[in-house]
Amino acid sequence: MKKAIVGIIIFMLMIVCSIFSSADILGNVKTTKNNLIVLEKDSVLQLDKFSNYQTDLDWDYTSNPPHMYTIPLGKVGIGTTNPSAKLDVEVNNGGAATIGSSYNIAIGDYAVALGYAAKAIGNYSIAMGRYTNASGLTATALGWGTSAKGSCSTAMGEGTTASGSFSTAMGRSIKVNGDYSFGIGLSSKSYSIDSDNVLSIMGGKVGIGTADPSYLLDVFSDNDIVAQFSGRVKGVDAIYDDEFVTKGQVKTSLPSYFTPYGTSDPTGIEGDISWDSNYFYLKTSEGWKRAKLETWGSTSVVLENNP
Incomplete structure (x- = not known):
């Protein structure tokens, strides 16, 4: 009888173990x-x-x-027993999260990588998009093929690189190496900004007051005043040292203190006028001509060729 009971118990144990094992x-x-x-x-x-x-x-x-x-109902906490949001992910060190591709990497402390082959290597960095790389401290890389290398740098768009500390590169194919510099690339051509504390817009046109600029800088306003300068303004190709207007933009007479060296002086275009202490000068189709200045009371002014 005892043998029968023992056999039954052993048989039941085998059945239970089999069930748990199969599950x-x-x-x-x-x-x-x-x-x-x-x-x-x-x-x-x-x-x-x-x-x-x-x-x-x-x-x-x-x-x-x-x-x-x-x-x-409720909240989900990863790394915390007291989540403050619907999904709360917290870490003490190392990467916080990768979302998207298995090629994503979040190595830096509290770093986050989202998208495809996004790399958040710097501490507190964020890499988002496709083939983005945020290696600087507190750096942010967004878009496609962007790289944020400098501390507190930001790179966004396509193929942009922000290497300088606190630098920003946005748009397309622009590299900002200078600290505290900001670069915007508006074409596929590669540009590099190496100076510190610079704002540069490269490869396109800038419109202020217009959505369809016709020039490198096109300023439009409904009234006559479109700009005001508190300091001196000078063009690189200016006709005179203190003038902003360039040779290619002069369409009317431009009075200024200037002495042509002779009739054949190429400076200026037809219609330009200038003066010095002795003469009044006029640029004609035949070159510069001059009229001698006299004191009050003179009876005539003679226009002659400028020697």
């Missing part, structure tokens, strides 16, 4: 006193197709398409 959960899953489900180390919780799992915590998982994992 692959024996020693892998446990519950805590708070009714939390915890996976043991190196374990896998796998649900069969079309199956559902539900607890009193009001969340469920299904492997049936479209694969839903829902928590209608």
Whole structure:
């Protein structure tokens, strides 16, 4: 009789072990006193197709398409037992999160990489987009193929690089190497800004008051005043040292203190006028001509060729 009872017990134990073994959960899953489900180390919780799992915590998982994992109420914390948002991810060091591609890398402390092959290497850095690289401290790289190398630098757009500290590169194919500099690239041509404390807009046109600029700088206003300068303004190709207007832009007479060296002096265009202490000069189709200045009371002014 005792042998029969022992045999029955052994048989039942074999059945129980077989069931747990086939379910692959024996020693892998446990519950805590708070009714939390915890996976043991190196374990896998796998649900069969079309199956559902539900607890009193009001969340469920299904492997049936479209694969839903829902928590209608409450918050989810990763690295924290007191989440402050619906999803709260916290770390003490190392990367905080990678989202998207398996090629993403978040190495820096509190770094985040999102997209495809995004690399957040610097501490507190963010890399977002495609092939972006944020290697500087507190750097941000956005877009496609951008690189933020300097501390507190920002690179956005396509193929931009911000290497200087506190530098910003945006647009396309522009490199900002100077500290505290800001560069905007408006074409596929590569530009490099090496000076510090510089704002440069390269490769396009700038419109102020117009969405369709016709010139490198096109300023439009509904009234006559479009600009005011508190300092001296000088053009690189200016006719005179203190003038902003360039040779190619002169269409009317331009009075100024200037002495042509002779009739054939190429300076200026027809219609330009100037003077010095002795003569009044006029640029004609035949070159510069001059009239001698007399004191008050003179009876005539003679216009003659400028020797």
